[in-house]
Amino acid sequence: MSEINYNYDQKVLPKKVLNIGLGLLVVGTGFGLIGLLLDSQRFLLNYLIAFTFLISVAVGTLFLVALEYVAGADWSVPIRRVTEFFSSTVPFLLILGIPLLFNIGSLFHWSHPEAIANDKILQSKAPYLNTQFFIIRFIVIIAIWSLFWFILSRNSKKQDTSKDQSITKRNIRYSAIFIPVFAITISLISIDWIMSLDPHWFSTIFGIYFFAGTVLASLSVVTYAVVKLYENGYLHPRIKKDHLYSLGALLFAFVNFWGYIAFSQYMLIWYANLPEETYWYLNRWEGMWIYVSLLQIVVHFLVPYSVLLSQPAKMDPKKLKFAALWILFAHLIDLYWLIMPNYHSEGGSSWIYLLEFAFPMAAVGILCVVFYLNYKKTNILPVGDPKLEKGLNFKL
Amino acid sequence: MEKKLFGVTALFNTPDEIIKAAKGVRESGYVKYDVFTPYPIHGMDDAMKLKPSKLGYLTLGFGLTGTFIALFSMWFTMAMDYPMIIGGKPFFALPAFIPVTFELTVLLATLATVIGMLTFFFYFPNNSHPLHDTTFMKAVSHDRYGVCIESIDPKFDITKAKTALSGLGGYDIQEIYYPEKSDIRLFDPKFIVFLIVVAAVTSGAIYFALNKLVYMQPFTWMQHQQKLSAQAETKFFADKFSMRPKVEGTVARGYIPYEFKGLAAPTTEIVNPTFPSEKNLALGKKKFLTFCSPCHGNYGDGDSRLRGQFPNPPSLHSAKVRGWNDGNLYHVLVNGQNVMPSYESQILPEERWAIVNYIRVLQKAKNATLEDIQAVRKEGK
Numbered sequence: 001m002s003e004i005n006y007n008y009d010q011k012v013l014p015k016k017v018l019n020i021g022l023g024l025l026v027v028g029t030g031f032g033l034i035g036l037l038l039d040s041q042r043f044l045l046n047y048l049i050a051f052t053f054l055i056s057v058a059v060g061t062l063f064l065v066a067l068e069y070v071a072g073a074d075w076s077v078p079i080r081r082v083t084e085f086f087s088s089t090v091p092f093l094l095i096l097g098i099p100l101l102f103n104i105g106s107l108f109h110w111s112h113p114e115a116i117a118n119d120k121i122l123q124s125k126a127p128y129l130n131t132q133f134f135i136i137r138f139i140v141i142i143a144i145w146s147l148f149w150f151i152l153s154r155n156s157k158k159q160d161t162s163k164d165q166s167i168t169k170r171n172i173r174y175s176a177i178f179i180p181v182f183a184i185t186i187s188l189i190s191i192d193w194i195m196s197l198d199p200h201w202f203s204t205i206f207g208i209y210f211f212a213g214t215v216l217a218s219l220s221v222v223t224y225a226v227v228k229l230y231e232n233g234y235l236h237p238r239i240k241k242d243h244l245y246s247l248g249a250l251l252f253a254f255v256n257f258w259g260y261i262a263f264s265q266y267m268l269i270w271y272a273n274l275p276e277e278t279y280w281y282l283n284r285w286e287g288m289w290i291y292v293s294l295l296q297i298v299v300h301f302l303v304p305y306s307v308l309l310s311q312p313a314k315m316d317p318k319k320l321k322f323a324a325l326w327i328l329f330a331h332l333i334d335l336y337w338l339i340m341p342n343y344h345s346e347g348g349s350s351w352i353y354l355l356e357f358a359f360p361m362a363a364v365g366i367l368c369v370v371f372y373l374n375y376k377k378t379n380i381l382p383v384g385d386p387k388l389e390k391g392l393n394f395k396l
Numbered sequence: 397m398e399k400k401l402f403g404v405t406a407l408f409n410t411p412d413e414i415i416k417a418a419k420g421v422r423e424s425g426y427v428k429y430d431v432f433t434p435y436p437i438h439g440m441d442d443a444m445k446l447k448p449s450k451l452g453y454l455t456l457g458f459g460l461t462g463t464f465i466a467l468f469s470m471w472f473t474m475a476m477d478y479p480m481i482i483g484g485k486p487f488f489a490l491p492a493f494i495p496v497t498f499e500l501t502v503l504l505a506t507l508a509t510v511i512g513m514l515t516f517f518f519y520f521p522n523n524s525h526p527l528h529d530t531t532f533m534k535a536v537s538h539d540r541y542g543v544c545i546e547s548i549d550p551k552f553d554i555t556k557a558k559t560a561l562s563g564l565g566g567y568d569i570q571e572i573y574y575p576e577k578s579d580i581r582l583f584d585p586k587f588i589v590f591l592i593v594v595a596a597v598t599s600g601a602i603y604f605a606l607n608k609l610v611y612m613q614p615f616t617w618m619q620h621q622q623k624l625s626a627q628a629e630t631k632f633f634a635d636k637f638s639m640r641p642k643v644e645g646t647v648a649r650g651y652i653p654y655e656f657k658g659l660a661a662p663t664t665e666i667v668n669p670t671f672p673s674e675k676n677l678a679l680g681k682k683k684f685l686t687f688c689s690p691c692h693g694n695y696g697d698g699d700s701r702l703r704g705q706f707p708n709p710p711s712l713h714s715a716k717v718r719g720w721n722d723g724n725l726y727h728v729l730v731n732g733q734n735v736m737p738s739y740e741s742q743i744l745p746e747e748r749w750a751i752v753n754y755i756r757v758l759q760k761a762k763n764a765t766l767e768d769i770q771a772v773r774k775e776g777k
Contacts, residue, residue, distance in 0.1 A: 263491075271483070311452075396438065
């Protein structure tokens with residue numbers, strides 16, 4: 001039965017994708033470095049935004065791959081490679097994190113011994129929040145993610161030639177291990193890199209909040225790439241709107257999930273009205289931040305919600321592309337809103353600089369390059385996957 | 397009476413066959429046909445070329461109605477009609493209202509969907525159908541897949557329909573007739589009684605089980621808090637009172653002691669510091685009706701319900717009281733007089749003066765002259 005032949009010609013991705021990617025990367029990094037010279041603290045935070053953005057997409061796509069295995073989904077098999085391609089960003093996170101590790105002192109208040117000395121709260125958090133443990137955690141977590149990425153995608157590629165069905169079974173097992181590991185590590189990463197910027201503040205739902213954004217961002221990247229490839233005929237001809245619909249429905253579901261989590265976090269803190277929690281929101285209620293905060297509701301929830309609400313919209317390539325890019329942008333804004341209020345300007349304006357788009361631009365560039373290189377050397381269709389036939393036949 | 401034909405049915409064995417059959421029936425030009433499967437089958441909508449259901453609009457409409465009802469009623473009760481401060485939040489505390497709004501939206505949307513589906517598609521309360529109680533229905537609700545071409549189809553012809561179905565691979569082809577009489581009624585009195593009995597028994601049993609047999613509190617730390625409740629005994633203070641007396645030698649914030657306390661009358665004249673503006677009189681009226689009218693009557697005639705049960709409260713229109721200056725009235729209010737208690741702790745100074753002004757208005761109204769009335773008329777113009 002698995003003798004069906006899928007050898008259709010894999011179209012060559014135009015060099016344009018690579019060039020755009022490299023262009024974004026070079027220009028973004030260049031302007032970012034200028035920014036660093038102008039105002040190092042601000043642009044370090046900016047780098048952190050781009051970095052967490054890449055974390056979202058990289059490990060988020062890895063999660064989506066694992067999810068497909070665990071859930072036994074058929075529909076996503078023919079497009080799983082797109083997701084896998086993006087997940088190969090994971091090991092690079094270690095390299096990309098190095099500049100930040102060298103600047104822990106300028107990013108994190110808790111890393112200063114003199115700050116801890118006069119601060120009861122930081123003292124009791126010190127066993128967790130200290131530089132050595134922070135670095136260890138980071139390296140271990142990225143290593144674990146890379147390991148799972150390596151196993152899952154290498155097995156998947158092996159299956160292309162060996163057609164060995166037991167590989168799927170093994171991958172299901174690894175995915176089942178990965179998902180709880182992911183749940184814990186993504187919380188730790190978000191607490192370490194984002195929440196601890198303000199070491200006095202805490203929210204027990206923060207990990208889930210970041211997770212919701214992560215899944216949204218990675219789904220949007222995948223959706224955008226799939227729709228683009230679909231429109232230009234790079235995917236298998238049997239992939240149709242039913243597949244797009246599933247992506248749209250997942251996006252819609254996670255837009256709601258994000259809204260639910262974001263509101264839960266806000267409402268509980270607002271209702272309990274404890275000063276040690278509310279000040280975090282109050283900081284985001286000052287100056288221009290009030291507009292960013294209110295915009296979050298519109299940008300991150302209302303707009304994608306209304307765009308994706310109707311059934312036809314979820315399979316309309318144009319609307320899907322728009323929604324995907326929009327949500328990606330919204331995730332950037334969300335990260336900006338989480339991270340940037342920790343910047344303490346000395347007299348400088350706190351409005352968004354144009355230069356602040358530089359590092360996120362570079363991050364998008366990295367995604368393009370990673371995708372291009374992976375596409376070049378790997379099948380876009382997992383031809384050895386036993387569920388592929390079912391996946392191609394998928395109908396709503 | 398002749399039996400009336402409902403349609404022709406055929407069974408199939410696999411999902412693939414039924415998809416093909418549905419396609420085949422549609423392609424032969426039938427429009428009044430339906431497919432029956434024990435579970436939803438992917439691709440059926442496409443095979444039958446079904447249009448998306450219109451039910452979604454009903455869901456949306458009722459969902460929005462739910463949103464509106466929730467927000468409106470919370471706004472009206474909590475912010476408009478009887479504003480109450482809860483937890484130091486604004487009267488219209490939107491974040492706190494969102495969960496309720498969400499729930500009501502979802503509730504109305506789902507109820508409307510279910511009820512709409514029952515009424516528009518299943519012709520509720522009609523609950524019988526010619527296919528009920530047939531072997532065909534037994535098969536398709538178990539492990540077979542079936543098609544039924546109905547006789548109301550414009551192209552329907554019994555032999556052609558049968559050959560079409562068997563041509564598609566269907567077996568067990570049957571003619572289904574309308575039952576001669578349908579005695580399945582939804583609102584059968586026996587059925588209603590049955591429902592009521594079931595409801596009473598289950599809710600009673602649950603109540604008994606949860607409240608008498610296994611009474612458990614999931615947690616108690618909200619019910620039993622380390623706080624003082626008024627009127628209750630406390631272990632916290634040595635004297636066991638939770639309501640505390642005033643600390644010796646202190647005065648409450650904003651409290652100005654009344655200097656003629658305990659005297660029969662003020663020894664120097666107290667001057668009314670307020671101007672009887674419309675607003676001031678409205679306040680006076682409100683406070684008078686709250687505090688004074690239960691004894692002195694709504695117009696100060698001393699004719700309240702208390703007459704005969706209590707030392708009769710005097711009329712405030714006596715020559716004596718009318719002859720008093722404002723300060724004297726104020727004094728009685730603050731100090732009390734014989735059996736009339738002092739209102740010092742309930743009524744603020746400016747409210748007291750407003751009451752005094754209002755009593756003056758009542759007195760004037762009771763004893764108005766023709767000139768007064770003419771003057772008011774003139775002003776009215």
